Amino acid sequence: MLADLLSRPTPEGILEGALAQAVTLLGGQAQGYAVLRRGQDRVAAVFGYPRPLIGTALSGPWANMRPRLLTDGSRELYGLNPPEVVTLLDQAGMRDVPLSLVVPLSDRGRNLGALVLDRTSPEGISPVQQEAVTRWAGSVAPLLGLLDSRDEWRQATRQLASSLVEAVESRDFDSVGHGQAVTETALRLGRAVGLAERELEELWYAAMLHDIGKIQDEAGHAQIGANFLHGVPHLAQAQKAIRHHHERWDGAGEPDRLEGEDIPLYARILAVANASVHAGDLGRVKAQAGTELDPRLVGLLEKVSQDG
Template identity: 85%
Template sequence: MLADLLARPTPEGILEGALAHAVTLLGGEAQGYAVLRRGQDHVAAVFGYPRSLVGTVLSGPWTGMRPRLLADGSRELYGLNLPEVQTRLDQAGMRDVPLTLAVPLSDRGRNLGALVLDRTSPEGISPEQQEAVTRWAAAAAPLLGLLDSRDEWRQAARQIASAMVEAAESREFDAVGHGQAVTDTAMRLGRAVGLAERELEELWYGAMLHDIGKLHDEAGHAQVGANFLHGVPHLAQAQKAIRHHHERWDGQGDPDRLAGEDIPLYARILAVANASVHAGDAARLREEAGRSLDPRLVGLLEKLPPER
């Protein structure tokens, strides 16, 4: 079961799996939701309840560090929330829950959230069942803590990358903000292409760092910039994007004169985003479709709604 959770390394994936197994430990006659405590407590996963609940900000009986068995079911939950939230709970069918088990998810003294399980039958919850769910929550919680640490590292790494880019751009007044603008456009285009979150992460680094080689010199900056990511296996595609973002669709670019779809996808996305920021005009960008730029990506970018 832990292997299944690790196969979906997101808080939502872990919580969905944790809920499903917790329900089996109660004999199946239950449904529930998982609360994640990041800023405001909110529903991060559901089992048996409608997915429309996900994202709902809730106050509830899970702020302590001990499991709680609530004989009055959802009464306390309703009492802690505003009428508009109560309406959403009504729509999900929570008003008449007879019995609730709230089990905290804690890791090294941090309350990360909770599994909240509601009985759907008159049957009670035995001490043995409660203990089984509590043990299961204790096993799943460290995975959430690990993801929190990973997210903190991820944010720090992005801040360092952005700071390096700002240092490079500060040498030229006109370049300030260019990396962020290209990154924003590249990410919009990457999402439109259908890249997954893991792929978008690599695209972000490729776009943000595409001109970092200019710290050395303008000439050959793409190859120099790609070398910054040498030895970082999980950013191998970002490295290719940086190296090849000056290739041309017609094969007349640098450094390897790649043409068409032989140019890595991330590099083609980056080239279109870079050209878009430089051109600032859809007509000028359209002139390069099929010449220096991937015509499909140019057309796709034109169809995207304007940024708000």
């Protein structure tokens, strides 16, 4: 059960799995939706209800964040929302819900949202079933809290990396903004190559930090920069990219004179993105294809430049 939830490690994926299991705990004959509290309460997942509900801003009977069994079904839900939302609820078939169970999702004092389970039959919900769903929600909430914390940590580490790069660039006025520009181009190339989100995340760090070694000196900055990521296992490919982004396609680069596809992919992407930002002209970059730069990636650069 936990493996199923973690197979989609996003709040939406976890909530879809949580709703499915909650319906099972009620013995079936129910459907439901999950609400996340992020400034404004919004539907984040559904089970049995139409998917267009996802993303809808919704007020509801979960505001006080305590378990509730609503014997008048969706009456309170309808009374709390404006006409345009009521229309969506009608289209989803919620008006005639006979009975609803509202179960909050809380983690260490943080109110994350709620699961709402609606009966689709006249059958009631027993205290045992209510307790089972409440316990289940209590097990799911820490996973949501962990994802929220991960997102916050991700944003914090990105901001720290960006600030460090800006500090290095500020020593040379002509370099200000270079890291950000290379990163934007590298990510466009990464998407064109077909990198997954996790790979794009690592490419972001490689591109943003590719010149961080210049904090000491221009000479040997690629190796110095790579050392900044020593001992960070989940950025191992980013470390390789920084070390090798001055290798050349023809093998005449540094530090290891790697040639062609022996050069790590992220490093080849960085080399093309770096050349593009420095040259400021696609023609000058194309002139380096097959000698300094991966010709396939230069071709993709031309394509994404035209698309952009």
